[in-house]
Amino acid sequence: MRASTSSLKSKDLLGIEALLPDEIELILDTAEGFKEVSERPVKKVPALRGQLVINLFMEASTRTRVSFEIAEKRLSADTLNFTASGSSVEKGETLIDTAENLVAMHPDMIVIRAKHPGAPKMLADRLPNVSIINAGDGSHEHPTQALLDAFTIRERLGRLAGVNVSIIGDIAHSRVVRSNIHLLTKMQANVTVAAPPTLIPAEIEKLGVRVVHALDEAVADADVIMMLRIQLERQGKLSFPSLREYYNTFGLTPERLARANSNAIIMHPGPMNRGVEIASDVADDPRRSVILEQVTNGVAVRMAVLYLLGGAHNVE
Ligand code: CP
Numbered sequence: 001m002r003a004s005t006s007s008l009k010s011k012d013l014l015g016i017e018a019l020l021p022d023e024i025e026l027i028l029d030t031a032e033g034f035k036e037v038s039e040r041p042v043k044k045v046p047a048l049r050g051q052l053v054i055n056l057f058m059e060a061s062t063r064t065r066v067s068f069e070i071a072e073k074r075l076s077a078d079t080l081n082f083t084a085s086g087s088s089v090e091k092g093e094t095l096i097d098t099a100e101n102l103v104a105m106h107p108d109m110i111v112i113r114a115k116h117p118g119a120p121k122m123l124a125d126r127l128p129n130v131s132i133i134n135a136g137d138g139s140h141e142h143p144t145q146a147l148l149d150a151f152t153i154r155e156r157l158g159r160l161a162g163v164n165v166s167i168i169g170d171i172a173h174s175r176v177v178r179s180n181i182h183l184l185t186k187m188q189a190n191v192t193v194a195a196p197p198t199l200i201p202a203e204i205e206k207l208g209v210r211v212v213h214a215l216d217e218a219v220a221d222a223d224v225i226m227m228l229r230i231q232l233e234r235q236g237k238l239s240f241p242s243l244r245e246y247y248n249t250f251g252l253t254p255e256r257l258a259r260a261n262s263n264a265i266i267m268h269p270g271p272m273n274r275g276v277e278i279a280s281d282v283a284d285d286p287r288r289s290v291i292l293e294q295v296t297n298g299v300a301v302r303m304a305v306l307y308l309l310g311g312a313h314n315v316e
Pocket of ligand 1: 145270
């Protein structure tokens with residue numbers, strides 16, 4: 001296989017907001033080429049042989065951390081996983097001191113998940129010789145999640161332009177929604193966000209989305225229904241009376257799904273709160289749910305991002 005030799009204009013991937021549509025297209029096309037590597041008996045190409053990637057996870061993760069590590073191994077990179085727990089962060093060492101010490105050991109790329117919005121940009125500015133990849137920073141951006149979501153939509157529906165995407169849930173605290181809005185609007189998709197008013201940030205319409213406050217209205221003409229988790233860890237107190245009431249008004253149940261476009265696909269970035277934003281019967285619906293396809297596609301998309309930033313051109 002020979003992936004594109006074009007490159008991204010920045011040394012880092014900090015968010016979708018700064019990407020051009022043709023860079024998004026390049027990542028998705030490159031990921032399409034990489035997807036079959038994971039289906040081979042020997043799931044490996046030598047693209048990043050000799051490169052060291054550090055996965056610096058300062059906040060909990062299952063999908064993103066594992067997916068990046070698998071992507072790095074499939075590209076033959078050396079990988080090192082660093083978590084705050086058990087490190088000198090517990091003795092008070094700052095993020096920048098931690099990163100500068102890691103960089104002293106000559107990694108080529110750092111994948112960072114951080115609690116604080118802007119932490120990946122701070123590292124990118126301070127560390128000119130290393131590529132920084134944002135794996136989710138607070139409620140700011142989660143660019144590789146939006147890219148894998150777009151890849152999945154494009155694979156299922158054949159295009160992004162003109163597709164009606166409804167994103168339902170905790171819009172106020174979600175980095176996934178912010179990256180998805182940037183990506184989908186750049187690619188000419190139509191985006192609706194739906195939640196109780198207390199979970200919609202002020203002036204979100206300025207990002208080019210339609211805002212509704214009823215689930216039935218959001219799903220009526222949607223080609224893609226993307227459900228988001230209520231981020232209890234980022235809310236001081238519940239922004240609605242109770243989880244049961246939330247499920248009764250904004251939970252995607254089989255009955256509500258029956259009123260949606262019969263071909264609409266169901267997405268969720270995970271982790272899911274079953275019985276809060278989505279019913280198990282919907283999440284596990286083999287015809288409509290593409291939730292595990294999103295996870296599969298995450299590896300190919302992250303391989304593409306690592307490959308394009310790593311500047312390797314020797315994929316066989
Ligand atoms: N979608 C996502 O970011 O999941 P994790 O928090 O498990 O990485």
